[in-house]
Amino acid sequence: MDPTTLSLIQLGIVFFALGFLGRLAGRIGMSPVPLYLLGGLAFGHGGLIDFGSINDFAHIASEIGVILLLLMLGLEYTARELVTGLRQSWMAGLLDLVLNMAPGVAIAFLLGWGPVGALVMAGITYSSSSGIIAKVLGDLGRLGNRETPVVLAILVIEDLAMAAYLPILTAVLSGVSFLGGLTAVGISLAVITAVLLGALRYGHIVSNVLDSPDRESFLLKLLGSALLVAGLASALQVSAAVGAFLLGIAISGGTATNATRVLEPLRDLFAAMFFVLFGLNTDPRSIPPVLGFALILAVVTSATKVATGWWAARRQGIAILGQARAGAALIARGEFSIVIAGLAVASGAVPKELAALATTYVLIMAVFGPIAARYVEPFVRLFQGKKSPGKEPEVIL
Amino acid sequence: MPQDPSAGLYCVPQALEHNVNSLLMTTKVRGMNIEETPLPGIGVRREVRLATGRRIGVVTHRDGHTELILSRMDDPDACAASIPLSAEEAAALGSLLGSAQLIAQLSAEQKDVAGVTTHQILLRPGSTYAGRPLGDTQMRTLTGTSIVALLRGEQVIGSPRPDQVLEVGDMVVIVGTEAGLAKAAQILQSRS
Numbered sequence: 103m104d105p106t107t108l109s110l111i112q113l114g115i116v117f118f119a120l121g122f123l124g125r126l127a128g129r130i131g132m133s134p135v136p137l138y139l140l141g142g143l144a145f146g147h148g149g150l151i152d153f154g155s156i157n158d159f160a161h162i163a164s165e166i167g168v169i170l171l172l173l174m175l176g177l178e179y180t181a182r183e184l185v186t187g188l189r190q191s192w193m194a195g196l197l198d199l200v201l202n203m204a205p206g207v208a209i210a211f212l213l214g215w216g217p218v219g220a221l222v223m224a225g226i227t228y229s230s231s232s233g234i235i236a237k238v239l240g241d242l243g244r245l246g247n248r249e250t251p252v253v254l255a256i257l258v259i260e261d262l263a264m265a266a267y268l269p270i271l272t273a274v275l276s277g278v279s280f281l282g283g284l285t286a287v288g289i290s291l292a293v294i295t296a297v298l299l300g301a302l303r304y305g306h307i308v309s310n311v312l313d314s315p316d317r318e319s320f321l322l323k324l325l326g327s328a329l330l331v332a333g334l335a336s337a338l339q340v341s342a343a344v345g346a347f348l349l350g351i352a353i354s355g356g357t358a359t360n361a362t363r364v365l366e367p368l369r370d371l372f373a374a375m376f377f378v379l380f381g382l383n384t385d386p387r388s389i390p391p392v393l394g395f396a397l398i399l400a401v402v403t404s405a406t407k408v409a410t411g412w413w414a415a416r417r418q419g420i421a422i423l424g425q426a427r428a429g430a431a432l433i434a435r436g437e438f439s440i441v442i443a444g445l446a447v448a449s450g451a452v453p454k455e456l457a458a459l460a461t462t463y464v465l466i467m468a469v470f471g472p473i474a475a476r477y478v479e480p481f482v483r484l485f486q487g488k489k490s491p492g493k494e495p496e497v498i499l
Numbered sequence: 500m501p502q503d504p505s506a507g508l509y510c511v512p513q514a515l516e517h518n519v520n521s522l523l524m525t526t527k528v529r530g531m532n533i534e535e536t537p538l539p540g541i542g543v544r545r546e547v548r549l550a551t552g553r554r555i556g557v558v559t560h561r562d563g564h565t566e567l568i569l570s571r572m573d574d575p576d577a578c579a580a581s582i583p584l585s586a587e588e589a590a591a592l593g594s595l596l597g598s599a600q601l602i603a604q605l606s607a608e609q610k611d612v613a614g615v616t617t618h619q620i621l622l623r624p625g626s627t628y629a630g631r632p633l634g635d636t637q638m639r640t641l642t643g644t645s646i647v648a649l650l651r652g653e654q655v656i657g658s659p660r661p662d663q664v665l666e667v668g669d670m671v672v673i674v675g676t677e678a679g680l681a682k683a684a685q686i687l688q689s690r691s
Binding site for chain 2: 105180183236244246247421427
């Protein structure tokens, strides 16, 4: 068969299957990311069926997927929210960073993956999934809760930390010398600061350039600028993902809201491809050996996230139940752990088992996180020795 | 904080106070503290603390839709209800609450002026003036009272003009002396 024909058929099957998986995820109220990963595992080498001929397309599509994921992460928070978050919650952010990077570092050294592996694993265990968490908080009707701003503030800081972490990661993964690495990091930190300050004052200019009443031209301008900035950033050794992220921060106000709306379907398509490709490139047979480690890591890093949320909520004068809710809400890991693992695996600087461990870990955390957020309340009440009141009567005044 | 009686019915926030060491910002409106909390990536939450200790408020999402929230009694950090409202529903609820406030406020403002009170008179079916402009009643000339507002379902028509057409079911809010108000009621309830 003609290779193009074969690719079309295989791609069609993949997207069709992903559509069903996404629908299934929606039905049972979970993030589709773990199911996409499982889908990739099933299609890939050593999986149920072998789909070799779509790798070329999948590769570029997944690159675009990462760029769109980061662009939309940048769009999620305005520059002002980032700066305010940093000023008000930096202590909680620092605790979050230390507590949640430590287990990743420890397991990397335990498995003999060296300092590069440790840096990668640190990022994987650190980054909560803002996508999953924001959805869970909305679904559980917790947007009115007092601890919710505390949770969101931590996510905002993680977001900022990503902007510093990704360039460091890219520099280290490309194996540059210590001095070269420092230069890259210095450049990117300076650029980040400049963009952040610039976005506060001149964000409207970027928005005005990109904005267009016409949906079609708006979409093309957005996508064009994102790929252009990402490509240039990559050429400057800063990491394409960070470039897209900074562009997202620079776009502000109503333009950002519109951009989110326009880009969402594209992000869903390309990011799905990214997750599938990650799954495709992970050999399912490499999972059983790391399953035990993934479970240990899941238990430890759930505990460290709970501790982070607990402490941050307590500092805002929130009671025990709220502290527990804040802690449990933060557990979910997802897309960004896979983005980090994806960058690492693509560079070839880390062993193959890291991909298996990251996949297994994210599968566990993306499923367990929302469950923990839902059931933490009755669980804590049980400990307090109080009977769960169940649903409160509608009117008590 | 001194209250400015001339601030009008729908007053603007009078002062902004930054609440230090917390994520929220407080705005004072008519003596009530409205606490405003940014929810990064989601929107803004604005709430009022009730005398019972509960919090009641609104989460405004970035895409414009709103949620009515009410805190729980046993756990004030959490919410007993969080009710998504469409733009129309939110506006309807707002004017229901707003018209109650309008009456209370008019009564309060006239309290100090001796002999002047506020009444609400319902325009019943069969009234002479149903479907006719307000000016036809010659209310001020005949009774010395002023019609300050019409409450029509969920709508509040403030300071109606003489060409405003009255409808059956309108709640007519009138300010005047007792004698004037009695006459006004007669006029509005007269049958053709």
